[in-house]
Amino acid sequence: MLRVNLQAMENYGADTGDNYWKMKFGAEIIVKGTDDRPANAMALVVNHLAENYNGDMFRYYPISWEIALEETGNNVIGVIEMPVKEAVKQSVTTDTKVTTTMMETSNGETWHSKDIEVSLTACSSCGLLWDRKWQAESCEERGHVESFPQHYGGYVENDVYKPSKTYIRKSYGRA
Ligand SMILES: [Zn+2]
Numbered sequence: 001m002l003r004v005n006l007q008a009m010e011n012y013g014a015d016t017g018d019n020y021w022k023m024k025f026g027a028e029i030i031v032k033g034t035d036d037r038p039a040n041a042m043a044l045v046v047n048h049l050a051e052n053y054n055g056d057m058f059r060y061y062p063i064s065w066e067i068a069l070e071e072t073g074n075n076v077i078g079v080i081e082m083p084v085k086e087a088v089k090q091s092v093t094t095d096t097k098v099t100t101t102m103m104e105t106s107n108g109e110t111w112h113s114k115d116i117e118v119s120l121t122a123c124s125s126c127g128l129l130w131d132r133k134w135q136a137e138s139c140e141e142r143g144h145v146e147s148f149p150q151h152y153g154g155y156v157e158n159d160v161y162k163p164s165k166t167y168i169r170k171s172y173g174r175a
Helices: 038-052 133-137
Strands: 002-011 021-032 058-067 076-081 091-105 111-123 147-152 155-157 160-162 165-170
Touching (some): 021 038, 038 058, 038 076, 091 133, 111 133
Parallel strands (some): 021 076
Antiparallel strands (some): 091 111, 147 165, 155 160
Protein backbone atom coordinates (compact mmCIF):
# COMPACT_ATOMS: atom_id res chain seq x y z
CA MET A 1 0.00 0.00 0.00
CA LEU A 2 0.95 3.60 -0.41
CA ARG A 3 0.74 6.06 2.47
CA VAL A 4 0.41 9.66 1.33
CA ASN A 5 1.10 12.42 3.82
CA LEU A 6 -1.08 15.47 3.39
CA GLN A 7 -1.00 19.04 4.51
CA ALA A 8 -4.29 20.75 5.28
CA MET A 9 -4.70 24.44 4.56
CA GLU A 10 -7.56 26.80 5.29
CA ASN A 11 -8.48 30.11 3.72
CA TYR A 12 -9.46 32.60 6.42
CA GLY A 13 -10.29 35.19 3.79
CA ALA A 14 -12.69 33.05 1.74
CA ASP A 15 -15.71 35.08 2.87
CA THR A 16 -14.29 38.42 1.83
CA GLY A 17 -12.57 37.23 -1.35
CA ASP A 18 -9.30 38.46 0.12
CA ASN A 19 -7.39 35.17 0.27
CA TYR A 20 -5.60 34.40 3.52
CA TRP A 21 -4.46 30.78 3.43
CA LYS A 22 -2.97 29.23 6.57
CA MET A 23 -1.23 25.89 7.00
CA LYS A 24 -3.19 23.74 9.43
CA PHE A 25 -2.76 20.10 10.46
CA GLY A 26 -1.33 17.03 8.79
CA ALA A 27 -3.31 14.02 7.61
CA GLU A 28 -2.78 10.90 5.58
CA ILE A 29 -4.55 8.92 2.95
CA ILE A 30 -4.02 5.26 2.17
CA VAL A 31 -4.07 3.54 -1.22
CA LYS A 32 -4.47 -0.21 -1.01
CA GLY A 33 -3.67 -2.75 -3.70
CA THR A 34 -1.16 -0.51 -5.41
CA ASP A 35 0.45 -1.84 -8.53
CA ASP A 36 4.09 -1.13 -9.20
CA ARG A 37 3.39 2.45 -10.21
CA PRO A 38 3.14 4.89 -7.31
CA ALA A 39 2.17 7.57 -9.85
CA ASN A 40 -1.02 5.61 -10.64
CA ALA A 41 -1.90 5.69 -6.94
CA MET A 42 -1.05 9.38 -6.60
CA ALA A 43 -3.32 10.21 -9.53
CA LEU A 44 -6.20 8.57 -7.61
CA VAL A 45 -5.32 10.52 -4.47
CA VAL A 46 -5.32 13.84 -6.31
CA ASN A 47 -8.74 13.02 -7.82
CA HIS A 48 -10.08 11.95 -4.43
CA LEU A 49 -8.99 15.19 -2.79
CA ALA A 50 -10.41 17.30 -5.60
CA GLU A 51 -13.78 15.53 -5.48
CA ASN A 52 -14.20 15.35 -1.70
CA TYR A 53 -12.33 18.18 -0.06
CA ASN A 54 -10.66 20.79 -2.11
CA GLY A 55 -12.45 24.07 -2.49
CA ASP A 56 -11.99 27.78 -1.92
CA MET A 57 -12.05 27.49 1.89
CA PHE A 58 -10.13 24.32 2.62
CA ARG A 59 -7.62 22.09 0.84
CA TYR A 60 -5.39 19.11 1.31
CA TYR A 61 -2.32 18.60 -0.79
CA PRO A 62 0.19 15.74 -0.84
CA ILE A 63 3.60 16.55 0.63
CA SER A 64 5.20 13.10 0.51
CA TRP A 65 4.41 9.45 -0.03
CA GLU A 66 5.93 6.16 0.96
CA ILE A 67 5.40 2.49 0.36
CA ALA A 68 4.14 1.27 3.74
CA LEU A 69 2.90 -1.87 5.40
CA GLU A 70 0.34 -0.18 7.64
CA GLU A 71 -1.42 3.06 8.47
CA THR A 72 0.06 5.19 11.20
CA GLY A 73 -3.51 5.73 12.41
CA ASN A 74 -2.72 9.44 12.49
CA ASN A 75 -5.69 11.32 11.06
CA VAL A 76 -6.42 8.97 8.18
CA ILE A 77 -8.98 10.79 6.06
CA GLY A 78 -9.51 8.13 3.43
CA VAL A 79 -8.70 4.66 2.16
CA ILE A 80 -8.75 4.20 -1.59
CA GLU A 81 -8.79 0.77 -3.20
CA MET A 82 -6.96 0.57 -6.48
CA PRO A 83 -9.16 -1.10 -9.09
CA VAL A 84 -8.00 -4.65 -9.74
CA LYS A 85 -6.65 -5.10 -13.19
CA GLU A 86 -8.40 -7.62 -15.37
CA ALA A 87 -6.07 -10.51 -15.96
CA VAL A 88 -4.71 -10.27 -19.45
CA LYS A 89 -6.07 -13.23 -21.36
CA GLN A 90 -4.63 -13.15 -24.79
CA SER A 91 -4.37 -15.96 -27.22
CA VAL A 92 -3.68 -16.22 -30.91
CA THR A 93 -5.45 -18.68 -33.17
CA THR A 94 -3.05 -20.32 -35.61
CA ASP A 95 -3.55 -21.92 -39.04
CA THR A 96 -2.30 -25.29 -37.78
CA LYS A 97 -5.10 -27.82 -37.52
CA VAL A 98 -5.02 -30.97 -35.45
CA THR A 99 -7.49 -33.75 -34.80
CA THR A 100 -8.45 -34.08 -31.17
CA THR A 101 -11.02 -36.01 -29.21
CA MET A 102 -13.93 -34.49 -27.39
CA MET A 103 -16.64 -36.09 -25.30
CA GLU A 104 -20.16 -35.66 -26.59
CA THR A 105 -23.60 -36.42 -25.20
CA SER A 106 -27.06 -36.08 -26.68
CA ASN A 107 -29.09 -36.91 -23.57
CA GLY A 108 -26.79 -35.76 -20.75
CA GLU A 109 -26.30 -39.32 -19.52
CA THR A 110 -24.36 -41.35 -22.01
CA TRP A 111 -21.19 -39.91 -23.41
CA HIS A 112 -19.13 -40.98 -26.36
CA SER A 113 -15.90 -39.64 -27.80
CA LYS A 114 -15.82 -37.92 -31.11
CA ASP A 115 -12.88 -36.79 -33.24
CA ILE A 116 -12.92 -33.12 -34.18
CA GLU A 117 -10.56 -30.95 -36.18
CA VAL A 118 -9.52 -27.75 -34.40
CA SER A 119 -7.07 -24.91 -34.98
CA LEU A 120 -4.28 -24.71 -32.44
CA THR A 121 -4.27 -21.64 -30.21
CA ALA A 122 -1.04 -20.10 -28.96
CA CYS A 123 -0.47 -18.47 -25.58
CA SER A 124 0.40 -14.94 -26.66
CA SER A 125 3.15 -14.50 -24.10
CA CYS A 126 5.08 -17.80 -24.23
CA GLY A 127 3.96 -19.24 -27.56
CA LEU A 128 2.92 -22.69 -26.28
CA LEU A 129 0.29 -24.23 -28.55
CA TRP A 130 -2.93 -25.76 -27.24
CA ASP A 131 -5.87 -27.44 -28.89
CA ARG A 132 -8.40 -25.50 -26.80
CA LYS A 133 -8.65 -21.72 -26.64
CA TRP A 134 -9.21 -21.73 -22.86
CA GLN A 135 -6.02 -23.73 -22.39
CA ALA A 136 -4.05 -21.00 -24.14
CA GLU A 137 -5.84 -18.25 -22.22
CA SER A 138 -5.11 -19.86 -18.85
CA CYS A 139 -1.48 -20.74 -19.74
CA GLU A 140 -0.26 -17.71 -17.79
CA GLU A 141 -2.17 -18.76 -14.63
CA ARG A 142 -0.49 -22.17 -14.77
CA GLY A 143 2.96 -20.60 -15.07
CA HIS A 144 3.39 -21.53 -18.77
CA VAL A 145 3.99 -25.22 -18.07
CA GLU A 146 3.94 -27.63 -21.02
CA SER A 147 1.40 -30.00 -19.50
CA PHE A 148 -1.16 -29.96 -16.71
CA PRO A 149 -3.81 -32.25 -15.18
CA GLN A 150 -7.48 -31.64 -15.83
CA HIS A 151 -9.87 -33.30 -13.40
CA TYR A 152 -13.43 -34.45 -13.96
CA GLY A 153 -16.22 -35.40 -11.58
CA GLY A 154 -15.41 -37.05 -8.27
CA TYR A 155 -16.17 -36.08 -4.71
CA VAL A 156 -14.66 -34.46 -1.63
CA GLU A 157 -13.65 -36.68 1.30
CA ASN A 158 -12.14 -35.17 4.49
CA ASP A 159 -11.57 -31.90 2.62
CA VAL A 160 -9.60 -33.71 -0.05
CA TYR A 161 -10.90 -33.63 -3.61
CA LYS A 162 -10.84 -37.02 -5.28
CA PRO A 163 -11.47 -36.66 -8.99
CA SER A 164 -13.08 -39.57 -10.76
CA LYS A 165 -11.01 -38.98 -13.83
CA THR A 166 -7.86 -36.99 -14.58
CA TYR A 167 -6.46 -36.25 -18.00
CA ILE A 168 -3.03 -34.85 -18.62
CA ARG A 169 -3.32 -32.04 -21.15
CA LYS A 170 -0.17 -31.51 -23.17
CA SER A 171 0.79 -28.57 -25.32
CA TYR A 172 1.74 -29.05 -28.98
CA GLY A 173 5.07 -27.29 -28.58
CA ARG A 174 5.76 -23.69 -29.43
CA ALA A 175 4.54 -21.56 -32.27
ZN1 LIG B 1 2.05 -19.43 -21.87
